[in-house]
Amino acid sequence: MRKDPLKLKPRAKLPEMLHMAQLHYHLAPAGVRVVMENTIDSMLSFEKKRKISIFVLASAWAAPKPDDLKIRSDFKKLKNAEVRIIDIPEIDYDSKQYKSREKFLERAKKLKEKIVKQLPLEKCSAKSPFILHCHGLPLGKNPALNYAIKLLAEQCERMKTPLWILNQVHDFAENGRPEMLLTLQYCTGKRDETFAAEIMYPNTRNIFYATINSRDAENLRTAGISEKRIFFLPNSIDTGFFSGKAITSKKKFKKQLIEEIRDYSMRSKYFFNPKRKIILSPLKCMRRKNNAESILLLKAFNYLDDKFQLIITLDAHSGPDVKYSRKVRRFVRQEGIPVVIGVGTDVTSSSEERGKYAGKVTKFSIVDLFAVSKAVMTTSMIEGFGFAFHEGWITGTPVIGRKIHYVCRDFERNGLKLGHMYKKLFVDVQWVGNCEKRLFKIFFNDVNELRKKQEMKALAKKKMLREINRTKYYRVKGSKCVDFKELSIEMQLEAIREIFKDEKNVKKFLSLNPSVGRMLKMLQKKPAELVRHNRKIVMKKYSLRAKAKRLRHIYAIGTANYLKKVKDKKIDNRKVIDKYLDLDYIHPLAMGK
Incomplete structure (x- = not known):
């Protein structure tokens, strides 16, 4: 993997006119959509002197208009910028197993042609190529799309079409997703591991890769992608939003929020005491978030200093996670543990704007919930990035809990101090x-x-x-x-x-587990210097401005090198x-x- 683009001195330059697209299966509210929105936002906010045309290619049922995206930059007022959503329903999830290889190839070719027709390639040139920034393709949630992108890259390479592709990896089908991996391996109607690998990781000269952590880059190298074609592109935090002033700094709004949490708890048969101090776990109650561990820690803290309660903001919505959440909810109710699950949906806005009606607050911001909490706690055991490791520091709230080695080593290399967190419990x-x-x-x-x-x-x-x-x-x-x-x-x-x-x-x-005592001290007395230091690091290394700088380097290097020959590995x-x-x-x- 190349060095973090933040540490590179600019050599290649971006063209004055930038044509690009963000591509994903869909635009449903989820982590990848946030990444896409932040990518668009960072380019519009910090590349204002450049003319930028951004297409969003997806099955757009969840966000058919650009206004439906959460983009802080008012792109309509920018003279040099445009954002367009192109609805391609065939891009959405499709795990269909085709009866024959011919049927599969036919489907992929038609999808490739449909994508090509939407791209303004006639406006591009060798020095100002179209940049197709794809998200999540190695997961293989639509194998025909994987092959369509591979065909597109091969066609553009063969015809010297001014286009190159950035494949941003968010997760791997090989990593605990056996059904997705099998879907790829059987997509042509017959098991073909070689074909599956080649459409998961296409490797023509005009394809580059971006990973959100260094472990994922190791996986790509292991699969055969050249280190020179892999970029480090961690997710970004909307530091402007999380730096905003919480209205709960005013007593009446703090009282209102606490009362709404109490009312939700009573309706949902949870135990919430307005006098107890809040530990916030801004996670969904689901298996990989390992939420039962936060309950164990809460009980340990309260054994030592009986003052705390836990809020897990979101409940599960689908599949085995609903079953998991049901067991956790039943446990805290039976045991009378001061834990509230799912209140985020009830009291906080799904957007960055607070809900207001007739001069009153009807929905609070997640920032307000951070502000009434003594700490943020994360117990996830699997993450690609983990926004919970960052957001609390920006709001002035310490972050405690489990440290995931392969994710946190990148954060610590960039200066975050996470020594108080534990690797094992x-x-x-x-x-x-x-x-x-x-x-x-x-x-x-x-x-x-x-x-x-x-x-x-x-x-x-x-x-x-x-x-x-x-x-x-x-x-x-x-x-x-x-x-x-x-x-x-x-x-x-x-x-x-x-x-x-x-x-x-x-x-x-x-x-x-001596780390429990160390974390309790942070709950009892805010570690002001640690919060100040980590807030500074997040603002500098993981803001939208930092993302814009990383993207500028990546897009410039890709543009300067997409026509150059590479030594292909199998x-x-x-x-x-x-x-x-x-x-x-x-x-x-x-x-x-």
Whole structure:
């Protein structure tokens, strides 16, 4: 991967007229749409001297007009800028398995032609090419789109058409998404791993890649993409929005917000006390967010200083996550734990604007919720980026919780100080009944099922046991322990009950995890210097201005090099598949346990 573009001195220059498009399956409110909106916003806000034409190619049912996008820049008032949404329904999710290779190729060719017709290539030139910035294609949620983009790149290379492609990776089908990987491998009606890899990672000279973290760049290199064709492009934070003044600085609005949270809690049968201090978890209640861990931490904090309550802003909406959330909600209600789940949808606006009617606030901003909280807590075990690691610092709120190594190492290289967060939260295996037998059964069955789907030999019981002992168990202060995130949801809730059933267990848990005490001190007294430092880093390295600078370098380098020959490597993602079948990357929660 090339160096962070923020650290590069400008060599290549962007043309005065910039023609580009953002492409994604759809524009439904989700993380990728936010990334696209921030990309557009950063270019319009910080490239005002340049003429910019931005197309948004997607199945646009969720945002048919440019005004539907959350873009802070008023592009209608900018003389040199235009934003257009091009609705292409065929781009949306489509996991259809075609009866034959010919049928699949026919579909992809038609889609390629439909995309080409929407691009103003006649206005472009070799020195001012069209930039097609694609999002999320390696996930393969529409294999025909993958192949259409590959065909487009090959056609443009062959005909020397002024167009190059930036494939921005947000996640991998190989990483715990077996159904998506199989959809790609069987998209032509017959299993073809080589074809699947080639449409997931097209590798013509006019295709470059961008990743939001360094681990993803390693995956691309492993699959055969040249390091010189991979750019580091972390997500950005709308620092202007999160720096805005919270209206809860006024007592009447703070009182109103607290009362609305209380009313929601009473209706939803949660336990909320207006006098308790709030710990905010701005996450959805879902498996990969590992929310039960935040409940364990809350109980530990309250054992030491009984003053806190937890708000998890969003509830789950689909699939196995609804089942997971139901178990968490039932647990906190049965145990009488001061936790509120899903209040964000009820009291905060879905946009950046507060809701107002007849001079009164009807919906608060998420910034207002940050302002009434003592800390932001994240317990996610899987993230591509993790906005929760950044947003709190901008609002002046410390961030505590679990540190995801492969994500946070990039943040720490850029200057964020996260030493107070923990990498593992240890629990004694004795706190979960038959812990080792239950975990062995989960891993043996599920890992071998994943291996079977990839036509790999099953692991024998002895080898599986060795792998589990190598990757899942730790000897800590004389006790055999497991990281809390490695337990199924039933085992997690069982562990919480067992720990707090006996004061000796609580004290042992605190001894195994000294980070709990460190984080409590941050709740009791705000670490002003740490907040100031990390706020400065986020503002400098992860703002829209920083994103604009990164994009300027990436677009300029791509424009200067898209016609140059490269030494192609054979694309093969087998090692990436193997990597994510290692037990280091497999967790019961992620598998729906």
